[in-house]
Amino acid sequence: MGFFCLFCGCVDQAGVGIVEKFGRFYKLANPGFHFFNPFAGECLAGVLSTRINSLDVKIETKTKDNVFVQLLCSIQYRVIKQRADDAFYELQNPKEQIQAYVFDVVRAQVPRMTLDDLFEQKGEVAKAVLEELEKVMGEYGFNIEHILMVDIIPDPSVRKAMNEINAAQRLQLASAYKGEADKILQVKRAEAEAESKYLGGVGVARQRQAITDGLRENILNFSGKVEGTSAKEVMDLIMVTQYFDTIKDLGNSSKNTTVFLPHGPGHIRDISDQIRNGMMEASASQVNSE
Template sequence: MGNTVCLFGGCIDQASVGVIEKWGRFEKLAEPGLHFFNPFAGQMLAGVLSTRINSLDVKIETKTKDNVFVQMLCSIQYRVVKQNADDAFYELQNPREQIQAYVFDVVRAVVPKMNLDELFEQKGEVAKHVLEELAKVMGEYGYSIEHILMVDIIPDPAVRKAMNEINAAQRLQLASVYKGEAEKILQVKKAEAEAESKYLGGVGVARQRQAITDGLRENILNFSNKVEGTSSKEIMDLIMVTQYFDTIRDLGSQSNNTTVFIPHGPGHVRDISDQLRNGLMEAKSANLDGN
């Protein structure tokens, strides 16, 4: 390409090397530039080889150890070794076919020893095996293998679909585990919140009852000091009646209250008071018996 040759001379382009013959036999290699030949002495330019890097894409179909058929796209970058250009010119007629044949041979010897997952993980090892074998063989013919890349690994479409489904199922399973853990945490936190709420509610009720008890005791003491001759029972009856009428008034003044109807009458206040008093006395008696 781009080399000018005439009967008495020729121009060899940069990144190329010429092969000069004398009487049909190899004589020497010609560097880039202008060269003159003596046709009367049997000297001529037999051919020109490029020393640029060439690229060859090879598509190989093979199967893995787990019997999955795959297609592998391999890219080989090679060049003519300038010092051995005569070997490249005379030894190989079609270097591309020779390289492709060796790539097929090495790949189909290495890949069947690997599972599909191992092939994806170790495709660099496959490229390394191919590079070592090609460098050893093609070096004898004046070619240098610069790089080998395993560009793509394409499994059968049915296998790819199955792999995607397996991956999706695993992710769904992991999502279910995370969702269950989140629900568990929410339930635990909710239970802790309810327990804390009930505890605080109990503390509030206890404080309320303690305040009511303290208030009643203070009222009884104040009433006894100011009104002589009254007993504690009479004072409690009076307080109960007062509380009873206050409750009736509150129920009547607010229309949005839920009203519970109970037996009505001042005499029932005394019954409630007696029931409370009897309950307290029974509890006190039970504590004394237990001691």
């Protein structure tokens, strides 16, 4: 903060000197070099820094909902240059005095709040501490610059319970979203399946209609070109031809091993009758539905 001897002294830029005369306060020494007359009883009693100082205070108290918490409060203060004599003579330990007032204000404010309110309104607590300290410490030559509530630390068991509650709420929300997503997926799957079945039915109906139209056209063409043939005979011929084509496809397929089918003129006629009757019934049902 500077140097001084019996006859002279130097005060740094960020400081203020306290000059005494015969043991009593005489004047303030501004930054710079000063001469003192020891024969007149003058001397430099001390130098105070006018820089901003920081004091961290940890306070343990209880909230309105009976939760013990620790508050870490940071107080930034400085000496008022014009009242440096009060700061030098009035308080022996200003840090302890500031800490005592912080304890008093915080323990008067926090028990009125729940834990959630304390987290939300910690600025209000800092404001109350600032107002009280400015009023009290200003009389002793100190100016309170800022009050910061750095941290609020609940009891470890309370923090664990809060984390579990938060995790449970998030899991519940995730389960609700997952259930809604599964519901939408099942509805869409059912709609897709219904649409698929509908389109499949339309395709089968159109296929059968096309087969019926093709057979009708073949029968008419064959009956017109070959004299003496009836529609029944042409139908039997087409059915038998399709029967042999089906046997051929079964034999050429690599996925089939052995297929037992009745074979003979009588069986072929029975099969042709069954196929014809089936086609006629399908055609009749299609006409009735239209």
